[in-house]
Amino acid sequence: MRSGTRATAMLFILPALFALVGLGMLTPGLWVGYRSWAFLQTAQAAPGTVIALQWSNDSDSSGARPVVRYEVRGEPYQITGNVWSSPPAYDVGDPVRVLYPPEVQVESIGYDSGIIKIV
Numbered sequence: 502m503r504s505g506t507r508a509t510a511m512l513f514i515l516p517a518l519f520a521l522v523g524l525g526m527l528t529p530g531l532w533v534g535y536r537s538w539a540f541l542q543t544a545q546a547a548p549g550t551v552i553a554l555q556w557s558n559d560s561d562s563s564g565a566r567p568v569v570r571y572e573v574r575g576e577p578y579q580i581t582g583n584v585w586s587s588p589p590a591y592d593v594g595d596p597v598r599v600l601y602p603p604e605v606q607v608e609s610i611g612y613d614s615g616i617i618k619i620v
Contacts, residue, residue: 540602547571549599551591555581565589571599 549571556565564587570579580599584590591597 541600543602544600545603547573547599547601549597551593551595551597552579553593554589554591557585563587567591567595567597569597569599573601 549569551567552570553568554565555568557563564585566582566585567590568579568581570577572578
């Protein structure tokens with residue numbers, strides 16, 4: 502094969518390779534976005550309050566995450582956020598909106614922080 506033919510072949514192979522890699526990365530993002538959108542269409546909301554901040558200084562996660570108390574149908578529940586931040590995204594006493602799917606157990610919920618936690 503001549504070098505001119507090889508260069509021409511690369512002009513077609515390289516863009517196709519980049520397109521395939523890009524599509525492979527786009528597909529999971531679209532799926533996660535769709536699942537979040539579908540959850541938000543049916544989610545029930547309950548008011549909650551940040552009752553504590555759980556601090557961590559280990560090498561994997563540094564900062565704080567909120568501990569939230571809320572009530573559903575008169576029953577008290579508590580969850581701990583799964584996103585660490587420094588400085589903390591919430592202060593103790595801050596009100597938060599707790600989201601949960603209506604068809605599952607009340608313990609399987611998350612708070613409205615941009616990241617929804619389904620246990």
